[in-house]
Amino acid sequence: xxxxxxxxxxxxxxxxxxxxxxxxxxxxxxxxxxxxxxxxxxxxxxxxxxxxxxxxxxxxxxxxxxxxxxxxxxxxxxxxxxxxxxxxxxxxxxxxxxxxxxxxxxxxxxxxxxxxxxxxxxxxxxxxxxxxxxxxxxxxxxxxxxxxxxxxxxxxxxxxxxxxxxxxxxxxxxxxxxxxxxxxxxxxxxxxxxxxxxxxxxxxxxxx
Amino acid sequence: xxxxxxxxxxxxxxxxxxxxxxxxxxxxxxxxxxxxxxxxxxxxxxxxxxxxxxxxxxxxxxxxxxxxxxxxxxxxxxxxxxxxxxxxxxxxxxxxxxxxxxxxxxxxxxxxxxxxxxxxxxxxxxxxxxxxxxxxxxxxxxxxxxxxxxxxxxxxxxxx
Numbered sequence: 001x002x003x004x005x006x007x008x009x010x011x012x013x014x015x016x017x018x019x020x021x022x023x024x025x026x027x028x029x030x031x032x033x034x035x036x037x038x039x040x041x042x043x044x045x046x047x048x049x050x051x052x053x054x055x056x057x058x059x060x061x062x063x064x065x066x067x068x069x070x071x072x073x074x075x076x077x078x079x080x081x082x083x084x085x086x087x088x089x090x091x092x093x094x095x096x097x098x099x100x101x102x103x104x105x106x107x108x109x110x111x112x113x114x115x116x117x118x119x120x121x122x123x124x125x126x127x128x129x130x131x132x133x134x135x136x137x138x139x140x141x142x143x144x145x146x147x148x149x150x151x152x153x154x155x156x157x158x159x160x161x162x163x164x165x166x167x168x169x170x171x172x173x174x175x176x177x178x179x180x181x182x183x184x185x186x187x188x189x190x191x192x193x194x195x196x197x198x199x200x201x202x203x204x205x206x207x208x
Numbered sequence: 209x210x211x212x213x214x215x216x217x218x219x220x221x222x223x224x225x226x227x228x229x230x231x232x233x234x235x236x237x238x239x240x241x242x243x244x245x246x247x248x249x250x251x252x253x254x255x256x257x258x259x260x261x262x263x264x265x266x267x268x269x270x271x272x273x274x275x276x277x278x279x280x281x282x283x284x285x286x287x288x289x290x291x292x293x294x295x296x297x298x299x300x301x302x303x304x305x306x307x308x309x310x311x312x313x314x315x316x317x318x319x320x321x322x323x324x325x326x327x328x329x330x331x332x333x334x335x336x337x338x339x340x341x342x343x344x345x346x347x348x349x350x351x352x353x354x355x356x357x358x359x360x361x362x363x364x365x366x367x368x
Contacts, residue, residue, distance in 0.1 A: 086344060119364035122351040123343075 032075075032101070033159035035064035036152060039074040039098065041091060044081030046108035046142040053145035060145075065152050071097040076135075076155065078148070082110040082117060083125045095132050103135045103159070104128065105151050112137045217292035218243050224290075229258050243294035252298045253308035256283070259296065260313050263289035267314030270321060272300070272328045274354045279330055281307055300330055309334035327352040 038060075042050050053060045054067055068074050071094045083091055095104065106128050109115030114126035128134060135158060138151040209227060211220045218238050226233035232255060237244050247255045268284030283296040300307055309332035310317035321332045322341035329350035332338060340347065349356050 086342075119362050122356070122358050122361055 029160050033156035036076045036103070036155065036159075037068050037074045038065050039071055039077040039094065040067040040069070040080065041077050041094070042080045043083060043087060044108075044110060046080035046110070049142045049145050049148065050078060050080040050107065053148050058145040058149065060149065060152075063149060063152055071095075072099060074098060075101070076103040076105055076152075078105045078107055079111040079128045080107040080142075082115070083128055084123050085125055086123070088125050088131055091128065092131050101159075103155055104132060105136045105138065105148075105155060106134045107138045107140075107148060107151070108143055109139060109141045112139060115141060217290040221287075221290045221292055221294070225262065228262060232258065243292060244297060245294060246297045246299075249298045249300055249307065252281070252296070253310075255296060256285075256310055256313055259285055259294065263287045264294060267310065267316045268293065270310060270317055270324060272324050272330055272352075274328065274352065275299075276354065278302055279305060279328060281324075281330065283310065305330045307332055311335055326350070329353060 040047070040050055040054075050067075052058060060066055065076075071077075075098075077095055077098065079091065095102070106112050110117060110124070111128050114121070114124050117124035118126055125131070136151045136155045138147050140147055143151075209224055211217075215223075218241070221243055222233075222236055222238070225236055232245065232247070235245055235247055235255075237246075245255060245259070264285040264287045266286040266288070268286050270281065270283045273280040273282060279300040279302065281298045281300050284293060285296055286293045298307070305328070307330055309321060311321065311332075312334060318336070319341055321335055322337070322339065324330050325332065325335075325338060326340040326342050327350055339345065343351070349358065351358070
């Protein structure tokens, strides 16, 4: 975990205020994940859940994620729905138009593997990872908006471990705030387990 | 001829069809509360002309079914006068999958016939623009035919 993730415990008491020491790189990596604007690539029924996630009941905006219908504006493409062979070049083209760094979330079984269209079909691509890299897979037919929010949180956790400097990666500790277990396998060295009360799992637990 | 009190739309249709076009009368039947008119392929377009004159002003759709030895062309027509719909059907032989186009009677048939051509390979003579509509232009074969084969298709295993 980047130091900035646990500001309160990292603050050192000094006369007249507090001080936190971190690297510019860590700060940049951390901040990159805080506001992932999304490209809503909704091609089928999963798009209904994607749309629901954006509106007031689930309020994706509180995670800094909201839809922008322009590939130049966005950080992450959320592929929500079946991708047919005819649609594939268009999706790939939109992905190519996104500015780096860019990420892809495959939402739902169709985007993950073709889903129910895996067998006996002539027209469906068996997963978007056939033609572009995918960072997070979300299973479900369709997944609930909570699953999508969880996927975004997992993507944030991934982004924090990647450095802006190309080809370098840090062995940072990964722990999502409010989750009992660490997602990426390493332990939370900065903050002792049980230090902060566990927030509900539904994605509402994301804190600075 | 007018509709008799208490007569259903389909019964009225049968009565009027039999009086105006006696040739079509034996081909007409009522199945599942819908009219069905199964005609020989050669008589398909002529029957469509007659049905339009009879009052079937609205074209629903045209599609096809692969029955194995032949294709069944299914054309759905609707009429406000009868308050009923009708399926106009014809059997199209597999080795000579050609039919007359309905576009001269109902322009709405244009894209429907292109779709049937795309997925079943039935060609419509008289159609203004007979080419694929859904699949890419360089696609080989017609996927909704039962004997369609494509290397990218993974057959469903028995245990699913």
